[in-house]
Amino acid sequence: MKNFFQQQAENRRASALLVCLFCLAVALIVVIAQWFFGLIFDARIASNLNLILYRGWDVFREQNPYQWHLPSAVITFSLIAITGIYKYRQLRVGGGQIAKQLGATRVQPNTFHPLEKQLLNVVEEMAIAARTTVPSVYIQLHQSQVNAFAAGHTNHNAVISVTRGALEKLTRDELQAVVAHEFSHIVNGDIKLNNRLVAATFAISFIGLLGEWILQHAATSRRGRNNSSGFELVAAIILISYGYIGTLLADFIKAAICRRREYLADANACQFNRNPEALANALKVAAGLRLPHRNAHYHQYSHLFFNQTRTPWVSSFSTHPPIIKRIQKLQPSFKAPTDGFKERTNVANYQAMQLTATREYFSENTIPIIKPSVRANTDHLSAKLSQLVHDPYSCFTLIPMLLLSDDFELRSNQLNNLLSSQYVDAFTLDIAEAELAKLCNKQRFELIELAAPSIDCLPRKQKDELANLCWQIILMVDNKQINLPLNHQLLVWLYLEIILMQTTRAKNKLLLKTRNTKQLIQAWRYFVSLVAIIGHNDIQDQQHAFVATCQQFNMKGLTALPITQFDSQSAHQMLAALISLPVKNRNAFLQAIEFTANWDNEINEAEQTMLYSFALLLDLPSAVTD
Structure with a gap:
């Protein structure tokens, strides 16, 4: 099983692959654009029709060499760059932006609906098991298939959304397994890579999407604008035909980067809830339902979902591995049914989120018997x-x-x-x-x-x-x-x-606008000194713990700060400098304070809570277990 930092390294390699594929796709689109528009705007073709008809295209090109149409190349490149940057900045706000585009409705934390409360409890349990912030929860009421997705730019603005079908057709343990799968994407940092992937694929397929929007507008235009609608129809067909190149390239890029991640997410989900059978059964239920109708937003965000949202005409363009292979990874002895997967009837009566939900009990042949899953210890909450x-x-x-x-x-x-x-x-x-x-x-x-x-x-x-x-x-x-x-x-x-x-x-009110090495060393020294003082009562032990940490992390020459009075504002400024560091440097700092706390081979409850808090603030997994 890959740990967080191995997965982060793989994400960086995937990001590099994404950049390379994106550059190749942009180059191909720009070349085709200037070639296509070069033919359209080449006035010599119209004035030499007789030459082309009687002596052939080769003779014409020999006498009239091809001229590159640079304006079309510049316009196409600019359009791709602007739309990509716009989309990426839009998604940095958080996963709620994607959830709203996909028609999801937010679940209020104080809801009284039984199925909504069950979903919130499951999300809280998996957040505690995954040791991460509890995300906001959304429901896609108009979707009857079993699906879910996690979206966001960081762990702190991530959201989890599930479909109405997942609440209706899955047992609680199966729902927990699906939510655990989405939490693995959050913990592994896949959501940030997915944002980059959405921005890149949106940019190269924007021309086709623009054509689809114009076509939809032309279809709904009033009868009194027939001439305008006819022009819009022609423009839409041209844009869709040309933009389909970008759509194919976008699908290929998503498939090349995302397919292997689903296996890892399935494995991590089993680690969080310790119930592979529940996840396998959830996949079987999802396989027995029809996929939703094609939708522009669903196509754009297809790689985010728990299960594929559409069947591609070529399997190589699928963003998810075959569902049977995913089930066999969890249950090696499983064999696909010859008559296909059967659709499960509703486990709960979920009447448009307005009536009181009830629970139906089925026979053992209908609902699979599965082992109890992990439950969060929230008994202390009255x-x-x-x-x-x-x-x-x-x-x-x-x-x-x-x-x-x-x-x-x-x-x-x-x-x-x-x-x-x-x-x-x-x-x-x-x-x-x-x-x-x-x-x-x-x-x-x-x-x-x-x-x-x-x-x-x-x-x-x-x-x-x-x-x-x-x-x-x-x-x-x-x-x-x-x-x-x-x-x-x-x-x-x-x-x-x-x-x-x-x-x-x-929080941004006191963030440092600039940072330098001196500030970072001061912040490192300050917090390591704090941990040494808190974790050890004897002054000599505090000094030894600090010196040992400096030697271990090659910070020689530093002495512990004599901290007699804690200043919240100064501490906030120093933490701001550390938060802005790359993942590798943030992890080095977290390891340093953990080494200091564990210098005496004992971590008490206060130290454990403190290390857990620092890990959360630095957007890193906590290495300290309960």
């Missing part, structure tokens, strides 16, 4: 706490309370500041305070992760207000300069950073 964490505006009360100090006077001032917000009421605050007192640091950290979809549901203005409210609470600690335990201050600051990460734009 009904009241679960209701608060899944309600977007209750997060205004719950999340800032995780940042409150233990000092009585300071805590009183922070609570008064919290109650001054228009979204916080004393009744909810009392409930949250009583429930949070029962949680340990690790459980509080998981609570912030589970609140991510709720926070993301807030409007932009409310997200900024929540971020500012959290900052005010933390700054009250810095300004008061109370000698609180350093490990408590660091953990609370990490909670704040994760909250700011979830409010996206608010």
